[in-house]
Amino acid sequence: MSDLYREHILDHYQHPRNYGTLDHPDRSFEDSNPLCGDRIRIDLKLSGDYIADIRFSGRGCAISQAAASILTEMVKGKSLEEVKALGAQDLLEELGVPISPARRKCALLSLKVLKAAAYGLNEWPS
């Protein structure tokens, strides 16, 4: 990992953007990585079908928390349909660092949570 990319991740980890919770969010979802227990919660405030505001909170490794921070910046102002169409590669490219297979779940935890929120889930169907 080059120093530049490492700094990008560390900056988001140490100074997370859109961190916290929203009062009365229109959508909210929380999930954990079952392998390590690290958690992410995402709250959305909607304006029609658009994400007017977004916050994330959670705890976990630098990759999971930095990815959540980066993801919130990617989708603020986007429509729910655009969020539903996001692929893993879109977020992985935005991270800018090569992610090993073992760390993919870390990097993609926030995307999984965001998609659940976009689809209006309260919990995963069993």
Ligand code: FES
């Ligand atoms: Fe838990 Fe990365 S080690 S999400």
